[in-house]
Amino acid sequence: MKQYSDLEYLRLSKGQKFTYKLTSFFTAIPRGIGHFFANIGLYIKKGVTGVGSELKDIGSTFVNGDWKTKTSFVVMGFGNLARGQILRGLLFLFFEVVFIAYMIFGGAHWMSMVPSLGKVGPSNEYDPVLDIYTTVYNDNSFKILLYGVLTIFFIVAFIYTWRVNVRQNKIMEQILRSGKKLKADKDDLRSMVDENFHATLLALPMTGILVFTVMPIVFMILVAFTNYDGSHNGYSNNLFTWVGLDNFNTLFSWTGGAGGGQSYSATFGEILAWTLIWAFLATFTNYFLGMFVAMMINKKGIHLKKVWRTVLVMTIAIPQFISLLYVSKMFARNGLINLSLMDLGWIKQPLPFWEDATWARVTVVLINIWIGIPHLMLITTGILMNIPADLYESARIDGANAWQQYRKITLPYMLFITGPYLLTSFTGNMNNFNVIYLLTGGAPTNPAASGAAGSVGYTDLLITWLFKITTGADSQYYLASVVGIMVFVVVAFISLVVYNVLPSIKNEEDYQ
Amino acid sequence: MNQKRHMGLKALNRASNTAIYILLIIISVVWLIPFVFILLQSFRVESTYQVGYVIPHQWGWQNYINLWNSDFKRWYLNTFIIALASAVLVTVIQLCMSYTLSRFRFKLRGPLMRFMLILGMFPGMLTMIILYRVLSDLGLTQANAVPGLILVGVASSGMGYYVSKGFFDTIPKSLDEAARVDGATRFQVLYKIILPLSKPIVIYTILTAFMGPWGDYVFARYVAMGTSAGYNVAVGMYSWLTNDQIARMYTTFCAGGVIVAVPVTILFLCLQKYYVEGVTGGAVKG
Numbered sequence: 001m002k003q004y005s006d007l008e009y010l011r012l013s014k015g016q017k018f019t020y021k022l023t024s025f026f027t028a029i030p031r032g033i034g035h036f037f038a039n040i041g042l043y044i045k046k047g048v049t050g051v052g053s054e055l056k057d058i059g060s061t062f063v064n065g066d067w068k069t070k071t072s073f074v075v076m077g078f079g080n081l082a083r084g085q086i087l088r089g090l091l092f093l094f095f096e097v098v099f100i101a102y103m104i105f106g107g108a109h110w111m112s113m114v115p116s117l118g119k120v121g122p123s124n125e126y127d128p129v130l131d132i133y134t135t136v137y138n139d140n141s142f143k144i145l146l147y148g149v150l151t152i153f154f155i156v157a158f159i160y161t162w163r164v165n166v167r168q169n170k171i172m173e174q175i176l177r178s179g180k181k182l183k184a185d186k187d188d189l190r191s192m193v194d195e196n197f198h199a200t201l202l203a204l205p206m207t208g209i210l211v212f213t214v215m216p217i218v219f220m221i222l223v224a225f226t227n228y229d230g231s232h233n234g235y236s237n238n239l240f241t242w243v244g245l246d247n248f249n250t251l252f253s254w255t256g257g258a259g260g261g262q263s264y265s266a267t268f269g270e271i272l273a274w275t276l277i278w279a280f281l282a283t284f285t286n287y288f289l290g291m292f293v294a295m296m297i298n299k300k301g302i303h304l305k306k307v308w309r310t311v312l313v314m315t316i317a318i319p320q321f322i323s324l325l326y327v328s329k330m331f332a333r334n335g336l337i338n339l340s341l342m343d344l345g346w347i348k349q350p351l352p353f354w355e356d357a358t359w360a361r362v363t364v365v366l367i368n369i370w371i372g373i374p375h376l377m378l379i380t381t382g383i384l385m386n387i388p389a390d391l392y393e394s395a396r397i398d399g400a401n402a403w404q405q406y407r408k409i410t411l412p413y414m415l416f417i418t419g420p421y422l423l424t425s426f427t428g429n430m431n432n433f434n435v436i437y438l439l440t441g442g443a444p445t446n447p448a449a450s451g452a453a454g455s456v457g458y459t460d461l462l463i464t465w466l467f468k469i470t471t472g473a474d475s476q477y478y479l480a481s482v483v484g485i486m487v488f489v490v491v492a493f494i495s496l497v498v499y500n501v502l503p504s505i506k507n508e509e510d511y512q
Numbered sequence: 513m514n515q516k517r518h519m520g521l522k523a524l525n526r527a528s529n530t531a532i533y534i535l536l537i538i539i540s541v542v543w544l545i546p547f548v549f550i551l552l553q554s555f556r557v558e559s560t561y562q563v564g565y566v567i568p569h570q571w572g573w574q575n576y577i578n579l580w581n582s583d584f585k586r587w588y589l590n591t592f593i594i595a596l597a598s599a600v601l602v603t604v605i606q607l608c609m610s611y612t613l614s615r616f617r618f619k620l621r622g623p624l625m626r627f628m629l630i631l632g633m634f635p636g637m638l639t640m641i642i643l644y645r646v647l648s649d650l651g652l653t654q655a656n657a658v659p660g661l662i663l664v665g666v667a668s669s670g671m672g673y674y675v676s677k678g679f680f681d682t683i684p685k686s687l688d689e690a691a692r693v694d695g696a697t698r699f700q701v702l703y704k705i706i707l708p709l710s711k712p713i714v715i716y717t718i719l720t721a722f723m724g725p726w727g728d729y730v731f732a733r734y735v736a737m738g739t740s741a742g743y744n745v746a747v748g749m750y751s752w753l754t755n756d757q758i759a760r761m762y763t764t765f766c767a768g769g770v771i772v773a774v775p776v777t778i779l780f781l782c783l784q785k786y787y788v789e790g791v792t793g794g795a796v797k798g
Contacts, residue, residue: 193699194697194698197699201612205669206624208605208666208668212639212663213668216639217631220639220642223641297536301525302536313784314781315543316787317773318547319773321727322769326549326769336566339564340565342564374543375791378788379791382791382792431635434729434730484634
């Protein structure tokens with residue numbers, strides 16, 4: 001496609017401008033995907049050459065190093081200890097001792113079990129003393145996988161630390177050779193609140209993220225390749241084991257599910273479509289209506305600005321589960337709205353807010369507007385006030401009406417500033433568990449999807465479906481993690497495309 | 513002529529202002545009315561299920577007395593403990609994280625932020641299964657759910673650094689540099705210069721960390737696994753609105769809603785200024 005310069009672009013007619021924008025958006029998508037794969041290739045190349053040069057450096061350190069350095073290859077921290085850096089040396093040594101002890105007293109055992117995820121399941125064995133049969137629990141697939149992941153993390157950490165240990169020896173030799181003095185322990189401690197302060201600050205948060213977010217995610221990705229479910233819980237009934245890509249095949253197969261309903265892939269497709277529609281509607285209705293409310297309150301000549309704002313802001317404070325649950329019951333078949341409308345004689349039958357697919361979907365979006373507008377009002381108020389007033393002034397002098405001012409000044413400015421926010425709020429809405437689950441619980445049930453795990457409904461998002469799968473009768477954890485991986489793929493794809501199109505994300509430093 | 517046009521504009525402006533006032537009044541009513549309804553229904557004595565009118569025929573404290581006699585006290589205490597603990601710990605962790613990522617330029621900064629961005633794209637719900645099993649191995653589920661919930665909530669809170677990082681980004685770096693030239697350590701820069709300037713974001717973070725647990729439902733339900741002593745208010749009160757309980761507990765739910773919402777709302781309104789500053793200062797830039 002032809003790329004226009006700014007000047008050429010301005011000369012285009014309105015229609016041409018529109019088609020240009022549209023085509024450039026869509027041509028950006030394959031470009032974004034291309035970038036993505038090119039980047040992956042680049043990373044791999046960088047990784048391979050990186051490992052090569054690291055190995056070379058390690059080798060030359062060993063060959064050129066003195067006996068202290070050479071000993072450090074086996075006894076970590078020896079070089080530091082021998083050269084007077086007691087604190088660092090002890091830390092290295094301590095880590096090595098802990099690592100070796102862990103590997104001997106468990107790590108190696110768990111690692112050796114990972115390929116099979118356990119061989120001997122629970123069995124009934126005769127107890128001659130008590131004269132009864134008792135269940136003996138043997139291998140535990142869950143623990144094997146969990147500790148397997150932990151051990152892999154530990155090994156990676158050990159290799160990294162060992163590498164740091166080797167590099168430090170090299171650096172120490174260089175410093176000593178040039179006749180300078182090494183850092184004392186005192187300086188090391190001081191650097192923790194000075195040049196290495198960032199490491200001190202990040203230590204605790206990153207440990208938490210590593211243990212309670214990264215490890216579980218790695219674990220759950222691995223579960224997608226096993227048959228871990230309620231009847232293979234890996235411990236008290238059956239062991240679970242690796243099944244390769246079988247679960248992905250199940251999700252993408254076109255044959256009908258077990259209950260005689262439609263196939264998993266049809267169900268998945270339907271839910272994905274609704275998830276995307278929902279995320280789009282939820283994001284943009286909130287965005288434009290919230291902006292509209294903020295503009296009304298901001299308008300010159302409107303009094304009591306603070307009161308209007310406080311009324312809306314107050315609704316943010318009330319925990320969502322109260323408002324969502326209450327409103328959900330308000331719209332129920334025998335809820336306040338239906339009952340009072342019937343008492344008034346306006347309707348004969350209760351309105352099917354939660355019983356009809358279309359009604360339920362529309363109601364969910366409307367209630368979400370009620371939930372979301374106060375947030376958007378707050379966010380947009382600040383930005384709206386930042387738009388330079390002279391822009392509007394000169395537009396007025398040129399005779400622009402309110403709508404033109406909005407179209408040409410307010411909206412472009414807002415979209416530019418809030419671009420990243422719109423993206424996160426879109427992906428956030430895709431995973432908006434609370435609103436859907438507390439309002440409808442996914443209802444009304446979709447009878448065609450009865451074969452799929454969990455009772456799938458017309459308002460179910462992928463994320464609520466995932467929850468239903470894990471808590472459903474069969475607890476098909478493996479399927480849940482396949483769905484979770486798919487959610488990731490979709491979110492990552494959308495983010496990637498948008499990142500390559502949006503101008504305001506690209507350069508973080510420009511904004512500071 | 514010109515005078516006339518001016519008059520016309522003025523009339524138009526007045527008309528549009530009136531329209532806006534009407535709209536704003538409608539909006540205020542629509543936004544507040546469910547909460548007024550909850551309040552009114554919490555005082556209804558004559559029936560405990562859903563009815564077609566709002567103003568009680570018979571007023572009384574019966575629902576609040578029921579509340580006092582139920583497990584609600586325990587749930588409230590649980591939630592309060594969780595909220596208090598996260599208000600302290602989450603704030604510390606998030607501020608450490610966001611301050612570091614905003615202020616320091618170190619080798620792993622870029623990869624780290626990209627890594628966490630990708631991590632955030634995984635649905636957090638996915639990790640519930642394993643976290644539940646780990647917590648249950650540690651004995652921190654069911655009746656002991658409170659420490660478990662605190663642990664998991666605090667440990668992964670570093671991921672939510674975006675808002676406060678956006679705020680720290682707005683404090684000029686020249687302040688840090690001037691202090692560094694004068695010989696202050698990085699720690700002193702944080703403690704003596706940045707923190708005093710960051711009162712809005714500190715209060716914002718404390719406030720959001722405190723309010724979060726009051727609405728926490730999914731994981732809390734998972735961890736409590738049907739043991740009432742380990743419920744928080746959201747899980748407990750949700751159970752009152754299930755099909756077999758709603759006819760007996762609907763008005764009690766309303767009373768519970770009032771008891772939960774009133775203190776949180778008052779706290780929020782007192783600190784509203786900081787919340788607004790945090791949202792407008794940090795949330796958008798991300």
